[in-house]
Amino acid sequence: MSLMYRIQHPRDALVWEGEIPLFSRYTMGIAGERFFREIMENGRLMGTRCPECDLIYVPPRLYCEQCFAHLDEWVEVPSTGQVHTYTIVHADLDGNPLEEPRILAFIHIDGTDGGLVHYLGEVDPDQVCIGMCVEAVFKDKAERKGGILDIAYFRPVG
Amino acid sequence: MGRNRVAIVGAGMTKFVRRAQETAKELAWKAASKALESCELTLDDIDAVVVDTAPDAFDGIHMNAEYLSDGAGGWGKPVIRGYVGGGTGVFAAIQGWYHVASGLFDTVLVVCEEKMSSCQPHPQGAFLTIFDHTTERPLKPNLLWIFALEMNAYMSRYGLSKKDIALVAVKNKRNAADHPAALLGDPDITVEDILNTEVLAWPVQRGDVSPISDGAVALVMCAEHVARRVTDKPVWVEGVGWSLDTAYWTNRDLSYPTYVEEAARMAYKMAGITEPRKQIHIAEPYDPFDYKELHHLEGLLLFDKGKAPEATALGITQRDGDLPVCPSGGLLGVGNPIAAAGLMKVAEIFWQLRGEAGARQVPGQPKRGVAQAWGDLMQVGTVIVLGI
Known part of the structure; x- marks a missing residue:
């Protein structure tokens, strides 16, 4: 005698199928609003600096998570960085194979204590390496909508 | 059982608003930093953190508290998250209490946040x-x-009218007019205003319901030796209790919240309260709907079953009555960012007992108060008794 009643096929037992009909509308927040507006309007990356802890947050934050200070010192940061780590994505969310593999990387932004996760472009997967120097490629201004996808991807420098 | 004495020494909150531009993190930071500033402590003084929010689906962030x-x-x-639905706000303070009462930590920051405006098309879908x-x-x-069936059962059991119940909404929205963080305060609102709002699910009308809100609240809780150093006005946690009824709402007594009575008895026993009607001077029962304040006052044993409406009509629960109830303005008036709203009630008792409630201050220097919340599958009661 087994401990569980098993069914071999989904329709072997009576079921009722339901869903949770929700979607979300996320504000970018006080710091996020300015960060993404700077990208959209001026094509540049900004961070916030905690003078107490000597940290530059990218993405910028309204407060320092280490000392809880209110951060209001905004600094322009480079749009360049180094690949801290990366992966090559071969399947989509449903597990279907991608026509072209996509390279996803965590990029440490130069001169800061943070970075961004983003796609890499203009590079073959077998040429990517940890430590590679990359730069942000912003979309044309007319195409920017205020969001992380206003950066098309990062590409190798030099 | 050896337990250390626990005090609340600081509290802070954001405004409760319909749509905050701040992210969940930014709301939490505003409340938490205000609570720390209120008792002149910094993050370095904090040993552990309790972060509670209600359903993740409201903020639309899985593992929202984390x-x-x-x-x-x-x-x-060390961070912990608790979640008992609408009961979460008061439960967060209970969690903060046992972190310190156990002796494991001396000073704990307790933070509750909710951002319901993220949830589209309507937060009730999350339920x-x-x-x-x-x-x-x-x-x-x-x-x-659920609420319509429960309200009708309560009205029918005791022969109550819609007007008897609308008096609660009027009282709380008027009280909230004195709360600087309130969303729906209105000093001039009348029973007719409530009775003229649209019917949502009879007998529940728009005016019987608390508003969808965004906001955050935080407390600083600590052991006695820290409290004595930090403040000369500690507010002590005298008792805590919580209890769940059956998960089948069809098997509950919908006209009486047994789970609140069980939670209250647990808290009163710990606090040495034998006559709650004499020993409790101020109450913040959970009022997401006007009838629920009445329901919960009875469950808290502060009025006989079916008698809270009469006491409300007599003015006993007004801010200057014999038992001020929801002097903050409650969820009906201040707003209902779920977990934050429950913790707001604990904060209100803290401010009232310290005489720091400003225009909301009840007369007579209250010495002991109770805050209560309700939630999970509408079958949990969470109760905390504070005293000076």
Whole structure:
């Protein structure tokens, strides 16, 4: 005698199928609003600096998570960085194979204590390496909508 | 059982608003930093952090409390999240209490946040799966069904009118007019105004319901030796209690919240309270709906069953009455960012007992108060008794 009643096929037992009909509308927040507006309007990356802890947050934050200070010192940061780590994505969310593999990387932004996760472009997967120097490629201004996808991807420098 | 004495020494909150531009993290940081400033402590003084939010689906962030933990001061510290639905706000203070009462930590930051405006098209959609998936959900219920059935059962059992119940909404929205953080305060609102709002699910009308809100609240709780150093006005946690009824709402007594009575008895026993009507001077029962304040006052043993409406009509629960109830303005007036709203009630008792409630201050220097919340599958009661 087994401990569980098993069914071999989904329709072997009576079921009722339901869903949770929700979607979300996320504000970018006080710091996020300015960060993404700077990208959209001026094509540049900004961070916030905690003078107490000597940290530059990218993405910028309204407060320092280490000392809880209110951060209001905004600094322009480079749009360049180094690949801290990366992966090559071969399947989509449903597990279907991608026509072209996509390279996803965590990029440490130069001169800061943070970075961004983003796609890499203009590079073959077998040429990517940890430590590679990359730069942000912003979309044309007319195409920017205020969001992380206003950066098309990062590409190798030099 | 050896337990250390626990005090609340600081509290802070954001405004409760319909749509905050701040992220969940930023709301939590504002409340948490205000609470720290109120008792002149810094993050370095905090040993552990309790971060509670209600359903993740409201903020639309799975593991929401963990996500916003850095805004709650959790960086590099022991952090725990609790969740008992609408009962979460008061439960967060209970969690903060046992972190300190156990002797494990001396000073704990307790933060509750909710950002319901993220949730589209309406936050009640997040609640659909609290109904049984095969016996109830095919009927396409919405959340108000439970409250409408419960309110009707309560009205019918005791022969109450809609007006008897609307008096609660009027009292709380008027009280909230004195709360600087309130969303729906209105000093001039009348019973007619409430009775003229649209019917949502009879007998529940728009005016009977608290508003969808965004906001955050935080407390600083600590052991006696820390409290004595930090403040000369500690507010002590004298008792805590919580209890769950059956998960089948069809098997509960919908006209009486037994789970609140059980939670209250647990808290009163710990606090040495034998006559709550004499020993409790101020109450903040959970009032997401006007009838629920009445329900909960009875469950808290502060009035006989079916008698809270009469006491309300007599003015006993007004801010200057014999038992001020929801002097903050409650969820009906201040707003209902779920977990934060419950913790707001604990904060209100803290401010009232310290005589720091400003225009909301009840007369007579109250010495002991009770805060209570309600939630989970509408079957949990969470209770905390504070005293000076």
